């Protein structure tokens with residue numbers, strides 16, 4: 001009772017004084033940093049305006065989402081999707097605004113996969129005529145689609161997918177079939193309840209001959225009644241780790257006929273006579289959507305990381321606990337150096353991921369829009385390797401960060417109201433979907449090994465692997481804050497790790513192993529090689545981007561500290577590999593550890609300003625702990641009062657079970 005009274009007596013809306021003190025003491029203006037992160041005032045203004053409009057509409061208020069059941073959340077997710085569609089008509093919102101809105105809403109939309117995969121796949125794999133027919137229907141939600149690739153029996157191994165599309169010359173149709181049970185489609189987002197159509201990947205069979213994985217547009221439901229069409233069985237796959245809004249579904253097709261035109265035919269087609277033709281592209285052109293979505297997931301990893309550190313850092317400034325100076329007032333928990341070590345390297349990581357996702361998205365657009373559209377496919381192997389590797393590396397680190405942040409909030413980090421539990425549970429899918437992370441690291445390793453062999457034979461390497469042919473002397477780290485020297489240290493370690501993988505492979509082959517046996521035998525080392533390369537790539541990209549920014553000195557100063565801290569922290573995190581490769585020695589490792597702690601102290605006064613700079617709206621964070629005004633306890637109390645468990649002072653279960661038992665026991 002005392003707690004309740006003291007909470008409601010605090011003024012809501014006024015900024016918590018500890019948080020205000022942090023903001024007053026920062027070395028830079030967060031708004032200036034936001035403009036750097038968002039690419040200038042025009043873009044920042046645009047994002048703020050879209051987000052402001054979004055959250056002034058009660059339909060997008062998700063404050064009670066943590067208390068909602070799956071069905072209630074789905075209801076709201078559908079409502080939000082349709083409201084956004086209305087905005088396209090009423091406010092003239094385009095893809096740009098929709099993308100900003102989707103990110104601000106954590107993709108909590110019943111039509112997320114429609115927007116993120118269905119439409120983009122049509123844009124990438126359909127002919128101009130097919131696009132002209134389908135895209136307007138998709139834009140007006142007459143057609144709501146999903147991307148149905150994974151099956152119950154196979155997700156990773158696309159060559160083993162069992163669904164068939166058999167060409168029937170007499171009707172000029174494909175007949176779609178699901179071999180049961182392992183061939184049924186399983187997982188596609190929105191398939192359960194929300195979609196009328198699916199882009200189904202299936203083995204194309206013409207005259208008994210298989211032509212491998214092709215993509216087909218299949219209508220699942222009547223667009224008016226939403227009832228399943230004949231031969232189609234669809235449903236939700238059931239409870240998953242999070243109460244995510246997405247209705248991931250299953251699909252069975254029994255002799256479902258679709259017109260010949262429904263095979264997406266930019267790269268391959270079947271003529272009416274039943275002739276299979278490859279028009280252009282490569283054998284893997286139909287895998288294009290996966291590259292695109294993996295690149296977008298790098299952005300998602302940045303969002304998850306930066307939101308988690310925003311919540312935990314603000315809370316770290318507001319929360320007072322324990323004793324630091326004997327007899328003094330309880331300190332802000334962020335003053336404990338161990339707490340700083342949980343938060344500040346992860347703030348640095350969030351900034352590093354910002355520059356990584358900028359790189360990834362721009363490289364994807366360069367290759368897709370400037371090269372592939374002109375029929376140039378030379379960069380595809382590197383783009384595939386990097387989109388796989390960075391998707392895996394960034395989501396792995398981002399999930400580690402979210403969990404560290406959650407724990408850093410003590411008991412309250414265990415409450416849904418922290419906003420950190422849903423970041424974790426919803427985010428966890430990202431290490432599995434769009435390619436399981438180990439599988440993706442191995443795709444990167446395949447590319448690395450090829451390039452390593454080329455470099456050793458004096459040939460050319462891909463752009464991002466120039467370090468393989470550069471000549472770095474070892475142990476030249478004289479100044480642990482010197483960026484070129486740190487870059488050399490990363491490159492030496494990455495090259496060494498690639499060499500370890502290559503040497504082991506060649507030894508296995510010399511010992512008579514088949515290529516596939518050697519690969520499997522050395523795959524742990526190959527994953528290490530990939531991670532070393534990705535560590536190096538992201539740290540060096542961070543250093544290069546920050547070094548070339550033409551910005552106010554106080555912003556540059558703090559960003560330089562962050563990219564140094566990121567580099568040092570990554571070295572400490574994989575110290576044994578840096579030592580083993582002789583990129584550093586043990587004395588240098590000691591210096592690096594001390595430098596890390598010095599950087600914590602130097603960045604501590606800017607911690608809150610650094611997370612404020614991410615410019616998240618309170619409704620996006622949806623966190624009682626990470627609120628901009630820092631009024632944590634009042635908000636927790638407010639949410640608790642509105643928790644459905646507190647709707648009745650006596651729960652009906654008391655009258656249903658306890659009271660009859662007590663009455664009986666008295667007899």
Ligand SMILES: CCCCCCC/C=C/C(=O)SCCNC(=O)CCNC(=O)[C@H](O)C(C)(C)COP(=O)(O)OP(=O)(O)OC[C@H]1O[C@@H](n2cnc3c(N)ncnc32)[C@H](O)[C@@H]1OP(=O)(O)O
Nearest residue numbers: 116149155156157158159284287290296297384433434435
């Ligand atoms: C923004 C947030 C919203 C997110 C919503 C997410 C919703 C989730 C959706 C999904 O999960 S959809 C399903 C995604 N499924 C997968 O990612 C499956 C993973 N498996 C694969 O990608 C592949 O099977 C494989 C593991 C890459 C292997 O493919 P395959 O069996 O065909 O291998 P090989 O014949 O050995 O060929 C390898 C050869 O092909 C090149 N390659 C592979 N993929 C691509 C690609 N996407 N683009 C270009 N090239 C590709 C690879 O580099 C090899 O080349 P070489 O070394 O032989 O030259």
Ligand SMILES: Cc1cc2nc3c(=O)[nH]c(=O)nc-3n(C[C@H](O)[C@H](O)[C@H](O)COP(=O)(O)OP(=O)(O)OC[C@H]3O[C@@H](n4cnc5c(N)ncnc54)[C@H](O)[C@@H]3O)c2cc1C
Nearest residue numbers: 147148149150154155156187188189429433434435436438
């Ligand atoms: C939340 C969520 C949403 C999804 N949405 C969609 C969607 O919209 N559409 C869709 O089509 N799919 C979707 N999926 C499916 C997803 O793409 C697959 O689950 C994913 O690609 C992994 O495949 P898998 O489940 O077959 O795992 P498996 O391949 O069975 O993996 C199991 C284990 O085997 C290991 N393994 C497998 N192959 C290899 C190998 N070659 N080398 C080494 N190790 C290996 C993996 O590393 C892993 O440890 C979704 C999945 C989730 C979790």
